[in-house]
Amino acid sequence: MNTAQDHSEDVTEEPIPAMQQILDNPFLLLFIGIAMPTVLYIVWGVMEIVGIPVAK
């Protein structure tokens, strides 16, 4: 057992804050970054356009 290893155990014992865990997960961020604009911009926008009555 060397001291370096003891030290690294100290570090891992400290709990990682929830927000940091989110920010450390690129694939979760990728999901958020696609879901938000897809729902709020594209889907909502397209639904409004589809809902425009067709001229007769």
Added chain:
Amino acid sequence: MMAVNRLFRTCPSTGLVYHEAAEKLIRWNAVAGVVSLLVGGILALLVTLTRWPAVHLLPADWFYLVLTAHGLDMLVFWIIFFEIAVLYFAAAVLLKCRLATPRIAWVAFWLMILGAIINNVAVFRGDSSVMFTSYAPMGAHPAFYLGLILFAVGALVACFVFFGTLVIAKSERTYTGSVPLVTFGAVTAAIIAVFTIASGAIILIPTFLWSLGLVAHIDSLMYRTVWWAFGHSSQQINVAAHVSVWYAIAGVVFGAKPMSEKVSRTAFFLYICFLQLASAHHLLADPGLTSNWKIFNTSYAMYLAVLASMVHGLTVPGAIEVAQREKGYNRGLFEWLRKAPWSHPSFSAMFLSLIGFGFLGGISGVMMGTEQLNLIIHNTIYVPGHFHATVVIGTTLAFMGLTYFLIPTLFRREMMFPGMAKWQPYVFGLGMMSFSLFMMGAGTLGVPRRHWDMTFAGNALGYEFPGTAYLMMGIMGISGIAAIIGGIMYLLITVGSVFLGKKIATPDFKYVAAKDGVAPKPAPQPAFGASGHGASIGMAGFVAPGTFVLALVFLTSFILYYFVNWKYLSTVWPLS
């Protein structure tokens, strides 16, 4: 299975660790970007000389052709090639990791090259002068869309090579804890890129089929809505990328460390959540979409993204100020700024980029993004005035600053014409600032964008612009030429250095194979994030009082300009 390339070299002057395959890909992508910039720059000269009323160089059909090619070569090909280089750099080099699947990365690169060439050929054939936005039902040659689609697929694949590299770095433990802030910014850019490119595919593939006659009809409002998810979001890739470059340059030049990792990362997170929604500001004048949709996406969501930009605009100079004060430049409010290395082109490019992006691009962007105020400037030359401040002063100039850092470490060449390099950011940056400003001025008087002839000679419904509008378009032309000279200086320096510059000889230079699964130990730490906070710097309890004052100046200009425009709106249609 193919053997994995685990050859690395350590740069003797910066300590950066380069994976052999990554290094090559970064170089080639950067060079492809610069070649696009060269083509786009020649076209910029022609467009500018046509919009300068006293010169009015090209005939109408050539003007629209050249304008289309200028927009695409600059905003798509130059910027995205360079961004892929930045992504690979932020993943492989900053994490000291091997690049995931170099072969696939090369496929991506050649797809992008092929797409860029096909698209350019389509435009220069003359039957695809549909401009950057290629709004349906205006149709281009099928090759126009095909080229863009191939390029987009290549760029998407490159983004996944980036994500794959992150996975490898994590599993091979080339870093511990969180990725560095610059890499985190690149993650933000890559995420936005995935959404951007997917939206581009959703709209360009049907449009391609329509151009072949396989799809009967493309609804124009649907096109515009989905196209802008691509067109606007791609600008947000740029913002995330150039902000990362600001942090990187602040780290390299000053050893500056972000004032708060937490705050900076949260700001990037706001980008991920909200930046792309602001795409709706391009549809503010379109009937058919409700004000609910417009105002939610532009005002509420966009302001959160703008807030994030202001955070970055504050923490980057703040970090520089702290680093400078710790070095002893602690007197008064601005000694740190006066004593900054103004003749170091990486720094001056980065700082002009930050100021120009914030004051010119940022303030005008928020004004235009307000539904009511948008009417004042919609489709006027104010719009290109705004986005040349963001994508040229903001993104392009930041990338130029990064290039000066990359020439010795990535290309291992000495920089040619160092005297010219000192001046280049000023000629380009100040020229562009004046260019943007006068475009905005002329736009406020109603001069249209994308218009061959502002005199409307021979038109049934003419309009007589005041003399000031012509004067401003003239000054715009002269400033544009100055900026183009700055661009030529950049090209001379980079192309000269990379191809003809003196090789930097490193005595015992070699690529070494890393032990299985582990990247080699870097020699000295690179400049990214050195320095701890010293004891007593700053004034009146602020560690970065100068930056605080700059922020107040910014906010005051912002508020004044915003309200002046509301006042102006009230005079547009007199109600008497």
